[in-house]
Amino acid sequence: MLGYYFEAAGIPTTQISLVREHSVMIKPPRALWVSFELGRPLGIPNDAPFQTRVIEAALSLLDRTDGPVLEDYPEDVPASIATSEEDGWACPISLPSPPKAVDQDSDILDEIEFLKSWHDLAADRRGGTTLRSSRVTTEDAARFLAAWARGETPDSPVEGFSTVDMLRLASEDLKAYYAEAATAQPAHNGRDATSVQISDWFWGETQGGNLLLKLAAVCKQSDDRLIKIIGSALIVPYHQSHRQAVS
Amino acid sequence: MVRLTETFEGLANTLRGMETPANPDTPLIDGPPLANRRVAIISTAGLTRIGDRPFGMGGDEYRVIPTEAADDLMVTHLSTNFDRTGFALDTNVMFPLDRLNEMAAAGIIGSVADYHYSVMGATDPKDLKQSADQIAGLLKQDNVDAVLLVPV
Incomplete structure (x- = not known):
């Protein structure tokens, strides 16, 4: 929706989309759907090449004027970063005590x-x-x-x-x-x-x-x-x- | 992959209830090749500079993020249902200004805007029209001809 406000004002827009079904309904002018988790639209923290690839893909949609455009980004965040099922990460810090009532x-x-x-x-x-x-x-x-x-x-x-x-x-x-x-x-x-x-x-x-x-x-x-x-x-x-x- | 069925019911219903714009097939605005474009980021993460007013419930305003303040941001979006640890590790995973600066230095894009903007994505987009119009005016003054909208 925001994209249309800017397009109507004469400014080209492109966007990243995190919920594909949402973009199918809203039909933003140009959208690149990514499979990443909510809160991480660029995918992987501290991975500049990965983030740059996402941006380049989103900006490449600016060439299109036949919108609405919805492209699927082909790259996923590797399972070793995205999932937590293989090993049990435990916070290495032993806290002073387990949680207790909020009395003091x-x-x-x-x-x-x-x-x-x-x-x-x-x-x-x-x-x-x-x-x-x-x-x-x-x-x-x-x-x-x-x-x-x-x-x-x-x-x-x-x-x-x-x-x-x-x-x-x-x-x-x-x-x-x-x-x-x-x-x-x-x-x-x-x-x-x-x-x-x-x-x-x-x-x-x-x-x-x-x-x-x-x-x-x-x-x-x-x-x-x-x-x-x-x-x-x-x-x-x-x-x-x-x-x-x-x- | 984030599917509506995997989000909580309130969010899914809100998204399902949103209206499709009246003329989604209107031709889109053209522009120069990417290497000549000036790019600005607009984030719906409710980002503000530290010390600036946090967004509140139903906030329909916008916040300005000058390029030099990009290391000094906080997330004041209402929703508790998205990850903030990525942002704690690296601002760019939500607001990729360093990447745009690198792309400008490499000649992939023309330049990076002096000012970027954030709104509260939890607010009904219809209520953001006035802010969007104001931002559009400011972007034109900054000669921006490419906006990258980034959700959260």
């Missing part, structure tokens, strides 16, 4: 401290961090979320962000902190952890994941419509929604 802040704060050197290593390698959307430290984000998970209702600590904004952004920052710490881990048998393995580790084995599971359950019970939406759909990914918080 110290459990989550200890875990954050424990992961700090890994997080900072990831940020150094990457040239920056991907979090801070909530504009508070990871520790303060965790304290705010833990209070809500215990049924308290503190206001947003940041001027300009509503409590609803803060619940969502602080949750995203906490997830990003763990994701970055996990991506800094040494490869196992020469393979980096897949996105699914990191997600399973966070939601199944960490106090951070447990805190967010509990928070989502509490928000779902809220009388506030927006907080209820956050609890129902915007904290726990669909593929992890079978999990229950330890309490």
Whole structure:
């Protein structure tokens, strides 16, 4: 749909498409369908030649004016990178304790401290961090979320962000902190952890994941419509929604 | 491969309910050979510069990403259902500006735009028309004649 707005304004467009059935229905002007997972439209992180091939294929569609054009990109992400079935990646860090009830802040704060050197290593390698959307430290984000998970209702600590904004952004920052710490881990048998393995580790084995599971359950019970939406759909990914918080 | 049947019901229903544009067979805009084109990225990942306003629920605005700020981005898309660890490893897997710069240096494309843009892909595209029109005006000022739309 966006493509047509730009074409109507006289600007040629091409796009990458992640859900083929979607593009079949929407019929964007020019689309290159790729078989990659959601969140990785260029396929493989830190693989410049692979990413360049995808872009070249998408841009080559600009030669076509007989749209709508929907081409299938022939190259897949190799199974050794995309799947996690062969070997059991286990996060090499032994966390201070298995997840427990969100009774006190110290459990989550200890875990954050424990992961700090890994997080900072990831940020150094990457040239920056991907979090801070909530504009508070990871520790303060965790304290705010833990209070809500215990049924308290503190206001947003940041001027300009509503409590609803803060619940969502602080949750995203906490997830990003763990994701970055996990991506800094040494490869196992020469393979980096897949996105699914990191997600399973966070939601199944960490106090951070447990805190967010509990928070989502509490928000779902809220009388506030927006907080209820956050609890129902915007904290726990669909593929992890079978999990229950330890309490 | 991502199939609608493998995504969660809400997303699948939203996608199924989207309307096809009225005139999908309208001839598309032509342009010069790729080696002479100026390329901009428009991402629907809800990307913002760190410190810029995050996107909120129903956000129908856009954010500007100057070329020099591309290492300093965060994802503020509403959905929790796509991978963010790839982005944590390498911004280019979602916003491939380094690749475009390399392609410009190699003469594969003409040049890279000074400004790129992001919108919130969770917002109904009909509500993004005003932002798209504004972005189109800005792209023309930047002499852009190729837009690479990148989803998430």
